[in-house]
Amino acid sequence: MTALLEVKNLQVRVEEREILHGLTLTVNPGEVHAIMGPNGSGKSTLSHVIAGKAGYEVTGGEVLYKGEDLLEMAPNERAAKGVFLAFQYPVEIPGVATMNFLHTALNAQRKARGEKEILTPDFLKKVREVAKSLNIPQDMLKRGVNVGFSGGEKKRNEILQMALFEPALCILDEMDSGLDIDALRVAADGVNALRSKDRAMVVITHYQRLLNYIVPDVVHVMSKGRVVKSGGKELALELEKSGYAQFDDAA
Amino acid sequence: MPAVQETVDRVRQIDVDQYRYGFETDIESDKAPKGLSEDTVRFISAKKNEPAWMLEWRLEAYRRWLTMREPEWARVHYPKIDYQDYYYYSAPKRKELASLDEVDPEILKTYEKLGIPLREQEMLAGVVRPEGERRIAVDAVFDSVSVATTFQKELKQAGVIFMPISEAIREHPDLVKKYLGTVVPTSDNYFATLNSAVFSDGSFVYVPPGVRCPMELSTYFRINERNTGQFERTLIIADKGAYVSYLEGCTAPQRDENQLHAAVVELVTHDDAEIKYSTVQNWYPGNSEGKGGIYNFVTKRGDCRGHNSKISWTQVETGSAITWKYPSCILRGDNSRGEFYSIAISNGYQQVDSGTKMIHLGKNTTSRIISKGIAAGVSQNTYRGLVTAHRKATNARNFTACDSLLIGDKCGAHTVPYIEAKNSSALFEHEATTSKISEDMLFYCVQRGLSPEEAVALVVNGFVKDVLQQLPMEFAVEAQKLISISLEGSVG
Numbered sequence: 001m002t003a004l005l006e007v008k009n010l011q012v013r014v015e016e017r018e019i020l021h022g023l024t025l026t027v028n029p030g031e032v033h034a035i036m037g038p039n040g041s042g043k044s045t046l047s048h049v050i051a052g053k054a055g056y057e058v059t060g061g062e063v064l065y066k067g068e069d070l071l072e073m074a075p076n077e078r079a080a081k082g083v084f085l086a087f088q089y090p091v092e093i094p095g096v097a098t099m100n101f102l103h104t105a106l107n108a109q110r111k112a113r114g115e116k117e118i119l120t121p122d123f124l125k126k127v128r129e130v131a132k133s134l135n136i137p138q139d140m141l142k143r144g145v146n147v148g149f150s151g152g153e154k155k156r157n158e159i160l161q162m163a164l165f166e167p168a169l170c171i172l173d174e175m176d177s178g179l180d181i182d183a184l185r186v187a188a189d190g191v192n193a194l195r196s197k198d199r200a201m202v203v204i205t206h207y208q209r210l211l212n213y214i215v216p217d218v219v220h221v222m223s224k225g226r227v228v229k230s231g232g233k234e235l236a237l238e239l240e241k242s243g244y245a246q247f248d249d250a251a
Numbered sequence: 252m253p254a255v256q257e258t259v260d261r262v263r264q265i266d267v268d269q270y271r272y273g274f275e276t277d278i279e280s281d282k283a284p285k286g287l288s289e290d291t292v293r294f295i296s297a298k299k300n301e302p303a304w305m306l307e308w309r310l311e312a313y314r315r316w317l318t319m320r321e322p323e324w325a326r327v328h329y330p331k332i333d334y335q336d337y338y339y340y341s342a343p344k345r346k347e348l349a350s351l352d353e354v355d356p357e358i359l360k361t362y363e364k365l366g367i368p369l370r371e372q373e374m375l376a377g378v379v380r381p382e383g384e385r386r387i388a389v390d391a392v393f394d395s396v397s398v399a400t401t402f403q404k405e406l407k408q409a410g411v412i413f414m415p416i417s418e419a420i421r422e423h424p425d426l427v428k429k430y431l432g433t434v435v436p437t438s439d440n441y442f443a444t445l446n447s448a449v450f451s452d453g454s455f456v457y458v459p460p461g462v463r464c465p466m467e468l469s470t471y472f473r474i475n476e477r478n479t480g481q482f483e484r485t486l487i488i489a490d491k492g493a494y495v496s497y498l499e500g501c502t503a504p505q506r507d508e509n510q511l512h513a514a515v516v517e518l519v520t521h522d523d524a525e526i527k528y529s530t531v532q533n534w535y536p537g538n539s540e541g542k543g544g545i546y547n548f549v550t551k552r553g554d555c556r557g558h559n560s561k562i563s564w565t566q567v568e569t570g571s572a573i574t575w576k577y578p579s580c581i582l583r584g585d586n587s588r589g590e591f592y593s594i595a596i597s598n599g600y601q602q603v604d605s606g607t608k609m610i611h612l613g614k615n616t617t618s619r620i621i622s623k624g625i626a627a628g629v630s631q632n633t634y635r636g637l638v639t640a641h642r643k644a645t646n647a648r649n650f651t652a653c654d655s656l657l658i659g660d661k662c663g664a665h666t667v668p669y670i671e672a673k674n675s676s677a678l679f680e681h682e683a684t685t686s687k688i689s690e691d692m693l694f695y696c697v698q699r700g701l702s703p704e705e706a707v708a709l710v711v712n713g714f715v716k717d718v719l720q721q722l723p724m725e726f727a728v729e730a731q732k733l734i735s736i737s738l739e740g741s742v743g
């Protein structure tokens with residue numbers, strides 16, 4: 001079986017400073033991985049490099065997606081091939097109605113895959129269903145992308161897109177930050193509904209609580225640009241008790 | 252920063268050669284001798300079979316023009332224009348036309364290529380049209396003459412006069428005499444005076460009292476002939492309680508030499524009348540090295556002469572090498588209202604100096620200015636605005652919002668607002684923002700599958716949405732496409 005995502009000894013620099021110092025991570029289809037680690041350890045950097053954000057210099061190692069060199073692909077190509085990043089800080093795009101944005105993006109992906117455009121009624125039906133399951137009111141979809149959305153609404157909007165685009169690899173960067181308990185449960189249910197044997201998820205979080213809802217197969221601890229420990233879901237509980245200090249030497 | 256560097260690199264690859272309307276129509280034309288003199292003015296007037304008063308009017312303007320100097324205050328730079336090196340009149344060779352069927356098929360093809368339906372029957376028989384969709388009457392101006400005006404009969408039934416101004420001078424001399432030059436006097440400014448001397452065609456609209464014009468009116472201007480200036484003149488009058496919405500579109504072939512376009516547009520609204528004037532200006536902007544393109548030096552002004560009257564300008568400016576244009580409103584009647592909604596996009600070497608003037612003369616007059624400037628490439632984009640309230644303009648109100656968006660860091664956006672209130676009850680508000688298109692915004696879009704070009708177009712369309720909404724539906728769609736096209740090449 002080819003891994004869905006293979007990060008091998010990845011070294012990444014931002015503005016002359018090395019942030020990732022040889023990071024290795026293998027994610028198979030069907031798996032849910034959690035990445036935990038202190039502020040500034042490089043979690044978002046990893047997610048940005050996987051998604052193809054400009055400004056990061058890969059100085060060593062490789063990233064394979066379904067066996068292909070991911071770093072060679074343009075970011076929109078990665079998206080069309082099923083790489084999805086739910087942002088830690090989703091941006092606002094004034095004047096662009098969310099509905100219109102979703103439609104444009106979905107069709108761009110389909111076009112890149114050589115598929116036909118989705119018909120508007122089918123699209124609307126699908127969006128309505130997903131929005132309903134995530135408790136997203138219809139009028140929110142008429143507003144500008146993320147404009148004036150509360151922190152929780154922004155996160156739910158990310159999950160909405162994930163459900164709509166049906167990606168193979170979902171990276172969720174702190175989807176739990178800014179969510180109240182109820183919203184967290186709804187969002188986690190949304191994510192769980194998307195778990196399938198062909199899809200994998202990488203869930204970045206600071207809090208074990210999220211992992212009660214989205215139960216991971218593997219938990220990684222990241223520190224100073226490396227994965228310093230991996231284990232089962234118990235590892236998260238352990239971290240909750242003892243913190244990250246124990247890994248400082250290892251890193 | 253690396254992320255910004257990427258945008259800069261993308262912007263370097265700018266190529267404005269993507270102009271889609273740059274083809275030339277091969278057609279024989281009838282031209283005035285090159286250059287400008289009293290004889291040229293007489294030639295044009297004779298070609299149009301004008302009455303003596305019109306020729307006198309032109310000659311007076313010409314003599315005045317000789318004493319004037321080209322304005323230099325705008326933030327635009329170009330080599331000295333040799334006014335003797337232009338043709339001031341060029342008409343497709345054909346006799347007077349009795350009907351559309353007599354229009355040269357080459358010309359019809361040109362308009363077809365531009366996506367402008369001239370044949371009424373085609374328009375009516377066209378692809379399935381949604382119930383209640385508005386129809387548009389079109390006046391097509393090819394170089395110096397109007398070649399076709401559609402829906403004339405239907406408009407006539409409603410009492411609306413919509414015809415080439417050259418015809419109106421002959422057929423409705425009293426109306427023309429009464430209004431021509433009363434909003435933009437012949438002495439107004441260098442280019443307006445030049446236009447008064449040599450204008451060749453343009454549209455004339457008169458909507459009688461109480462009439463709501465039954466359809467959108469529109470004019471498409473096309474410069475085809477080489478070394479030819481286009482000097483059109485448009486005059487629109489909405490009599491008491493009348494309403495009309497007028498659209499204007501412009502394109503030109505791709506040529507290495509610069510061409511001059513100096514138009515004058517005058518609008519008059521009487522009591523309770525309203526004119527909505529929309530422009531989608533897409534003259535050839537020049538190539539990627541800044542060679543060629545149209546000099547668009549235009550004077551547009553509306554006079555809210557009556558009480559409760561309203562004039563609204565909406566413009567989408569994507570073309571021209573240089574744009575010098577300030578559609579303005581004189582708010583003379585009490586409670587009258589002026590609006591200016593503008594999207595001005597500059598890419599490559601384009602220079603835009605555009606804005607508006609709101610002159611509050613009457614009581615309780617209100618005005619609103621929404622300007623969106625987008626600069627890419629090495630272009631310069633200036634908003635220049637003037638809002639004044641005179642002594643008698645009690646309770647004058649203005650709201651101005653000028654937003655500029657920069658793509659890359661070789662371009663410039665400038666805002667030059669002048670405000671003058673001679674009346675303590677006047678209330679003027681001004682807001683201005685300048686922002687750079689953010690890498691994070693673009694990355695968010697490409698992460699969702701949009702190409703970098705699509706991402707820029709989407710973000711920009713969002714930025715200009717407030718203004719796009721002011722355009723009639725058909726134009727809004729066209730304008731949206733145009734915005735995407737004119738920004739092509741502004742990212743990798």
Ligand SMILES: Nc1ncnc2c1ncn2[C@@H]1O[C@H](COP(=O)(O)OP(=O)(O)OP(=O)(O)O)[C@@H](O)[C@H]1O
Pocket residue numbers: 014015019037038039040041042043044045046055088
């Ligand atoms: N564009 C940038 N310029 C300079 N430094 C950067 C940039 N992006 C990230 N860094 C640095 O890289 C390090 C890792 O940042 P990153 O955002 O990946 O951490 P994180 O693990 O996601 O942290 P958090 O838990 O707070 O979200 C930090 O020290 C950060 O300051």
Ligand SMILES: [Mg+2]
Pocket residue numbers: 043044045088173
């Ligand atoms: Mg982070």
